[in-house]
Amino acid sequence: MTVRNALGRRTGALFVVATLAFSGVAGAAEKSLVVYSARKYQLVEELFQEYGRDRGIEVKSVTDDGAPLIQRLKAEGTASPADVFITVDAGDLWRATQAGLLQPVHSQMLEAAIPAHLRDPDGHWFGLAVRARTIAYSTARVKPEELSTYAALGDARWKGRLCLRSGKAVYNQSLVAMFINDMGEQATERMVGAWIANLAADPFSNDTLMLKAIAAGQCDVGITNSYYLGKLQHEQPELPVQIFWADQAGKGTHVNISGGGVARHAKNREEAVRFLEWLASPATQQRFAAVNFEFPANAGVDPLPEVKVWGPFKPNEVNVGLIGKAQPAAVMLIDRAGWR
Amino acid sequence: MDSVNPRAGPAIAAILVALPMVAILAAVIHGATGADPALWAHLAEHVLARVTLNTAVLVVGVVAIAVALGTSLAWLTAACDFPGRGFFAWALLLPMAMPAYVLAFVAVATLDYAGAVPVALRAVFGEGFAVPAIRSTGGVIAVLGLASYPYVYLMARGAFLTHGARVLEAAQSLGLGPWSGLFRVAVPLARPWLAGGAALVAMETLADFGAVSVFNYDTFTTAIYKAWYGLFSIETALGLALLLLVFVAVALALERLARGRARYTAADAGLRAPARLALPGARGWVAFTCASAIFAIAFVLPAFVLARWALEVAPLDLDARYVDYALRTLVLAAMAAVACLALAVVLGYATRFESGRLPRAATRVATLGYAIPGTVLAVGVVTVLGGVDAAWRALAGGGGLWLQGTVVALLFGYVARFLAVAHVPVQGGFARIRPSLEEAARSLGLGTRGLVTRLHLPLLGAGLGTALLLVFVDVMKEMPITLMTRPFGWDTLAVRVFEMTAEGEWQRAALPALVIVAAGLLPVALLIWRMERAARTA
Numbered sequence A: 001m002t003v004r005n006a007l008g009r010r011t012g013a014l015f016v017v018a019t020l021a022f023s024g025v026a027g028a029a030e031k032s033l034v035v036y037s038a039r040k041y042q043l044v045e046e047l048f049q050e051y052g053r054d055r056g057i058e059v060k061s062v063t064d065d066g067a068p069l070i071q072r073l074k075a076e077g078t079a080s081p082a083d084v085f086i087t088v089d090a091g092d093l094w095r096a097t098q099a100g101l102l103q104p105v106h107s108q109m110l111e112a113a114i115p116a117h118l119r120d121p122d123g124h125w126f127g128l129a130v131r132a133r134t135i136a137y138s139t140a141r142v143k144p145e146e147l148s149t150y151a152a153l154g155d156a157r158w159k160g161r162l163c164l165r166s167g168k169a170v171y172n173q174s175l176v177a178m179f180i181n182d183m184g185e186q187a188t189e190r191m192v193g194a195w196i197a198n199l200a201a202d203p204f205s206n207d208t209l210m211l212k213a214i215a216a217g218q219c220d221v222g223i224t225n226s227y228y229l230g231k232l233q234h235e236q237p238e239l240p241v242q243i244f245w246a247d248q249a250g251k252g253t254h255v256n257i258s259g260g261g262v263a264r265h266a267k268n269r270e271e272a273v274r275f276l277e278w279l280a281s282p283a284t285q286q287r288f289a290a291v292n293f294e295f296p297a298n299a300g301v302d303p304l305p306e307v308k309v310w311g312p313f314k315p316n317e318v319n320v321g322l323i324g325k326a327q328p329a330a331v332m333l334i335d336r337a338g339w340r
Numbered sequence B: 001m002d003s004v005n006p007r008a009g010p011a012i013a014a015i016l017v018a019l020p021m022v023a024i025l026a027a028v029i030h031g032a033t034g035a036d037p038a039l040w041a042h043l044a045e046h047v048l049a050r051v052t053l054n055t056a057v058l059v060v061g062v063v064a065i066a067v068a069l070g071t072s073l074a075w076l077t078a079a080c081d082f083p084g085r086g087f088f089a090w091a092l093l094l095p096m097a098m099p100a101y102v103l104a105f106v107a108v109a110t111l112d113y114a115g116a117v118p119v120a121l122r123a124v125f126g127e128g129f130a131v132p133a134i135r136s137t138g139g140v141i142a143v144l145g146l147a148s149y150p151y152v153y154l155m156a157r158g159a160f161l162t163h164g165a166r167v168l169e170a171a172q173s174l175g176l177g178p179w180s181g182l183f184r185v186a187v188p189l190a191r192p193w194l195a196g197g198a199a200l201v202a203m204e205t206l207a208d209f210g211a212v213s214v215f216n217y218d219t220f221t222t223a224i225y226k227a228w229y230g231l232f233s234i235e236t237a238l239g240l241a242l243l244l245l246v247f248v249a250v251a252l253a254l255e256r257l258a259r260g261r262a263r264y265t266a267a268d269a270g271l272r273a274p275a276r277l278a279l280p281g282a283r284g285w286v287a288f289t290c291a292s293a294i295f296a297i298a299f300v301l302p303a304f305v306l307a308r309w310a311l312e313v314a315p316l317d318l319d320a321r322y323v324d325y326a327l328r329t330l331v332l333a334a335m336a337a338v339a340c341l342a343l344a345v346v347l348g349y350a351t352r353f354e355s356g357r358l359p360r361a362a363t364r365v366a367t368l369g370y371a372i373p374g375t376v377l378a379v380g381v382v383t384v385l386g387g388v389d390a391a392w393r394a395l396a397g398g399g400g401l402w403l404q405g406t407v408v409a410l411l412f413g414y415v416a417r418f419l420a421v422a423h424v425p426v427q428g429g430f431a432r433i434r435p436s437l438e439e440a441a442r443s444l445g446l447g448t449r450g451l452v453t454r455l456h457l458p459l460l461g462a463g464l465g466t467a468l469l470l471v472f473v474d475v476m477k478e479m480p481i482t483l484m485t486r487p488f489g490w491d492t493l494a495v496r497v498f499e500m501t502a503e504g505e506w507q508r509a510a511l512p513a514l515v516i517v518a519a520g521l522l523p524v525a526l527l528i529w530r531m532e533r534a535a536r537t538a
Helices: A001-021 A042-055 A068-080 A090-098 A107-114 A168-197 A208-214 A224-235 A269-279 A281-289 A321-324 A328-339 B008-032 B037-046 B049-077 B083-089 B100-111 B116-125 B137-173 B178-209 B209-214 B220-230 B234-259 B279-318 B321-352 B356-364 B373-395 B406-432 B434-444 B448-477 B480-485 B494-502 B507-537
Strands: A032-037 A058-064 A084-087 A126-139 A221-225 A241-244 A254-263
Touching: A001 B448, A032 A068, A032 A269, A042 A058, A042 A269, A058 B494, A068 A084, A068 A090, A068 A281, A068 B100, A068 B220, A068 B373, A068 B507, A084 A090, A084 A269, A084 B434, A090 A254, A090 A321, A090 B507, A107 A269, A107 A321, A107 B356, A126 A168, A126 A208, A126 A269, A126 A281, A126 B008, A126 B100, A168 A221, A168 A254, A168 A321, A168 B220, A208 A221, A208 A224, A221 A224, A221 B373, A224 A241, A224 B100, A241 A269, A241 B083, A241 B356, A254 A321, A254 A328, A269 A281, A269 B321, A269 B507, A281 B434, A321 A328, A328 B037, B008 B321, B008 B356, B008 B373, B008 B406, B037 B049, B037 B209, B037 B234, B049 B083, B049 B137, B049 B178, B049 B279, B083 B279, B083 B507, B100 B116, B100 B209, B100 B279, B100 B507, B137 B178, B137 B209, B137 B279, B137 B406, B178 B220, B220 B234, B220 B279, B220 B373, B279 B507, B321 B356, B321 B406, B321 B448, B321 B494, B321 B507, B356 B406, B373 B406, B373 B480, B406 B448, B406 B480, B434 B448, B448 B494, B448 B507, B494 B507
Parallel strands: A032 A058, A032 A084
Antiparallel strands: A084 A254, A126 A221, A126 A241, A126 A254
């Protein structure tokens, strides 16, 4: 009994100490920059630390998915310690703007560095890295001449040969949202229905699994974010899967962004803007995109050689914010089409 | 304690424990009222029927597997003797340290079409060789069943160890063998404990998001996430969560109805060491083979795969930070386990000393959190704490965040989520203490304090240990609440797993996942050692 009581007291003491030690930590914001990031820590860690060292401040961050971070910002209200909010999807930035969680920024530097379709016209957010969502195909069983558009993946020739990731994935939702903007709900729903009819296997829970299924022969074509293929090709240079830029004769390949904006109740607005400008600057852009095999949002900066080798492509230049706006409609369309 | 009005005290205590959950439910209900009717119409037409059926199939399947495995393995290791029994008694608990989402991604990565096993089989037997699809209803049920049987195992083992000797004698005097003894005597006697374990498994399955996502199996929880993340409607997501809670409440009420008014107490709990039934020769080796197979599939093979992946990334990733991740994980798990245990004991006393409806109703509310998907609960938690912080700022005329972004917020969330996990074994422990023992003790002049320290605590021992262990291990694996409420610099092992899996790089998550498993082994081993010793010396 005595041992248990002593243990109990010690745990209780630890509890109190930890509680006292960390209460109110979130409130202190001097000489620090606080980043809420849906872009995962290992992709941003080094850059955050480097910025902190250069500026002589501490860069503090928490990571989570975009939606919970938005909820956290809402619950914290005016007392939120967040200065910068970074997401991996334009939809979350659009939604944060709608919810009044971001403030407009007018920076000539950012407006010159980031193309207009990759940033909010009112300056609430700016794209920092670009991911293209396009067609991947088996080099063993498909010739690139057989490929053309996303819609053509619904043709009879791909019956039982197409693989897709889950319709719950935000990247598929934003692809469908782009098509709703471009060609209306009816035509988009017909296209998605034709894809589903062509599926070779149940939709996959991520792009990497799907690409491996193409390599292993379960299917021949699929739709993927470019960087997943970049990473796989980097690990396995002999991988018999290659990228095809879809819709080049039409409006262009679908792109989404990882981007950021300044939080509405930022305690260090000036530092936050400076941080975004630093992230958008040529030297940082190269590295920001390279760690994840993405394309820099700053048009003057080259991607990794392994990414550049895929060749230039024409992106669909509809503003990525409009894609976020159409996302709920896209989710409902996906439900109706039975895209699990 | 003696001075408190014996009728009002317990009810007040139970209500106090339930208050945070009431606040969270109020926040969830308030949020849900803002749901868009057009979205509801869409969900009703295209989503609800399918996810309800899917969820029901999943819960029934997982609970069936968990109860079948947990009960039979507990019977083997508690009441029978066979080669390796002492080892399996604790080893069969180890899968508990393996998060279900980790087991899921190991299964899919190795057993799906492009996985190592089917690839090797096709290399041997030709391209046409078809392997049953792991990404199927059967696959997800099997994985969740294997990940969750330890909950039933632990509860059943506790019951069998206390009933063991008497049950065996009764069974033998009726001329029953070991298996008919199990089904006709031991299981009926252990029913409340088995039902408690099954309820934990059912609630854990309902709230699971990680494992079902890996299998792309649509449940209520995935629909909740989709409404929130995809339809941008947290209100609709909260509404779906409430609907799910209604289903849970109905299921729990039905279970209570079926159990009726039967009381279950041990015959002469712990009065003598349970004699075990020897399984001689071939029968012993059959038991050994079954136990080995389950242990291998649920733990050894997945741990081996994790270890191989972890070795690949360890040179790049493993550094001093992992010590910090592990320490923070253990400290948080320990604090949450102690807090949940203390409150579960309060609830246990409240319902024991006050048989009215109020403490029981309060207990049911206080323990609902386990059936709510963690991320929905996290939204409720930050909303409640945000409200408190805002009120504080209004009173103090400014200032920062008082609760949010502190360890208190994190513990508040853990207790809301995991109180049920401590409550079930503690309640099971109380149920085993015969009221006549208390009467006897009181007639011998024992006051309330004496009753607690000299009768209840010694008899509750195993139940308290079980409660601590279950909460401890569950908190180590917990992801959404940790992510959403953690203070700066409080990244845990589960946060690291999240970071690594977020872009689909499961292999890279193997290292933190393996450390979670390793750190979970220690409390598991400690508990089993205690249980065995208690059974021997009783």
